Amino acid sequence: MTSAPWPAPFAPTPLDATVTIPASKSLTNRYLVLAAVADGVSRLRAPLQSRDSDLMIAALRALGAGIEEVPGAGSVPDLVVTPIPAGFTATAEVDCGLAGTVMRFVPPLAALLTGTVTFDGDPAARVRPMAPIVAALEGLGVRVEDGGDGLMPFTVHGTGTVRGGHLAIDAGGSSQFISAILLVAARFDGGLHLEHSGTSVPSVDHISMTVQVLRSLGVTVDDSTTNHWIVRPGPIAAFDVLLEQDLSNAGPFLAAALATRGTVRIPNWPLNTTQVGDKWRTILPQFGASVTLDDGVLSVTGGPEILGVDISDTSELAPSTAALCALASGPSRLRGIAHLRGHETDRLAALVAEINALGGDAVETDDGLIINPAPLHGGLFHSYEDHRMATAGAIIGLAVPGVEVEDIATTSKTMPAFPQLWADMVAQTAPVGISGRG
Numbered sequence: 001m002t003s004a005p006w007p008a009p010f011a012p013t014p015l016d017a018t019v020t021i022p023a024s025k026s027l028t029n030r031y032l033v034l035a036a037v038a039d040g041v042s043r044l045r046a047p048l049q050s051r052d053s054d055l056m057i058a059a060l061r062a063l064g065a066g067i068e069e070v071p072g073a074g075s076v077p078d079l080v081v082t083p084i085p086a087g088f089t090a091t092a093e094v095d096c097g098l099a100g101t102v103m104r105f106v107p108p109l110a111a112l113l114t115g116t117v118t119f120d121g122d123p124a125a126r127v128r129p130m131a132p133i134v135a136a137l138e139g140l141g142v143r144v145e146d147g148g149d150g151l152m153p154f155t156v157h158g159t160g161t162v163r164g165g166h167l168a169i170d171a172g173g174s175s176q177f178i179s180a181i182l183l184v185a186a187r188f189d190g191g192l193h194l195e196h197s198g199t200s201v202p203s204v205d206h207i208s209m210t211v212q213v214l215r216s217l218g219v220t221v222d223d224s225t226t227n228h229w230i231v232r233p234g235p236i237a238a239f240d241v242l243l244e245q246d247l248s249n250a251g252p253f254l255a256a257a258l259a260t261r262g263t264v265r266i267p268n269w270p271l272n273t274t275q276v277g278d279k280w281r282t283i284l285p286q287f288g289a290s291v292t293l294d295d296g297v298l299s300v301t302g303g304p305e306i307l308g309v310d311i312s313d314t315s316e317l318a319p320s321t322a323a324l325c326a327l328a329s330g331p332s333r334l335r336g337i338a339h340l341r342g343h344e345t346d347r348l349a350a351l352v353a354e355i356n357a358l359g360g361d362a363v364e365t366d367d368g369l370i371i372n373p374a375p376l377h378g379g380l381f382h383s384y385e386d387h388r389m390a391t392a393g394a395i396i397g398l399a400v401p402g403v404e405v406e407d408i409a410t411t412s413k414t415m416p417a418f419p420q421l422w423a424d425m426v427a428q429t430a431p432v433g434i435s436g437r438g
Helices: 025-036 051-062 100-110 123-127 131-139 176-185 204-216 251-260 276-286 315-326 338-342 347-357 387-399 408-413 418-426
Strands: 016-018 042-045 066-070 078-082 089-095 114-120 143-145 154-159 165-169 192-196 228-231 240-242 263-266 290-294 297-301 310-312 332-335 361-364 369-372 379-381 403-405
Touching (some): 025 042, 025 078, 025 176, 025 204, 051 089, 051 100, 051 408, 100 114, 100 131, 100 176, 131 143, 131 165, 131 176, 165 176, 176 192, 176 204, 176 228, 251 263, 251 297, 251 315, 251 387, 251 418, 276 290, 276 297, 315 332, 315 347, 315 361, 315 387, 338 347, 347 361, 347 369, 347 379, 379 387, 387 403, 387 408
Parallel strands (some): 016 263, 042 240, 089 114, 165 192, 379 403
Antiparallel strands (some): 042 078, 066 078, 114 154, 143 154, 290 297
């Protein structure tokens, strides 16, 4: 049954809010994969609880990893992971849902086992690009049974080892294709020399995250040559790690400061991080916001108006960025995000359709969007089963009365508590006497 549309809270006065964000999905799922092939028992402290992380846990359990919830220091239980036993034989079906990290990170791990593992997911997942993963595994000597279209479903036939060596793939569609192979490359017999054969890789920050996490666990990775990654074979050290909060998911809440001309604070913001969401500190000032990081608290205060911008490579931050562009007083252009057409939905087409349906003026370009100022009105903002589309609608709803978001529950992909966190934030208004939006 389809749930009723969610009335996006309208904020008639500026916010003055503090919000704590759950853990990073990107880090949680990377560490889960690495724990499954580590040389001992690992512990993830305060990991993300979401559909994507639940799917990853289920996938790794199906492949032989032991994953147990244990009490943690906060409200979220920790995860203790016992790695997949040596010589484990798997016959499994993995439900990837709509999680790119599951559908792309787990097949190379499955190739290290003996047996057959079939990967499938939601209907929308069956159109997400998978050809580079299939080609990579076949290039490493792994048999993959698919329909020849580079899409799910497909089956990986593992023999217990992967030879490694030199591998060239075109990862122009997603940085996840690179990260997927790198995560388990140290377990290949000959290590790996991975080469990107295309023109450019989108979202390179996510690859940097993968490389840094690997190095922190004792894996030797040489990325000194552009588009080349050399991983030496060897063990992956067991670990005990406290997960950072998800800085990408913090974006809608920070954007709320601009949409309401108020202030939003996020505590426990890391001073140094590999998360792409740290780019909010440089993106939001371009919209006219004041941004400070003081003693671990990131504070964002909106200016008297939202300025138009010209920004490149906003990656997964693009939907929230586009929502601000739709509320801006001047024209905006987002560049370098053509790969968003292959995300949970075609995000470029979806953003244009939904912004324009509310009276906006947005058009697609070859590699992004142009969004011009236009008076917006209420209406239904479709989510396309995409969590970042749903949160983009929530941002616009702060400034435009009468916006409803279809299927707000899709935010459970990475942040199940989003509707409640959003409502709690909107309830925190600035003191009487501070003027609202002009």
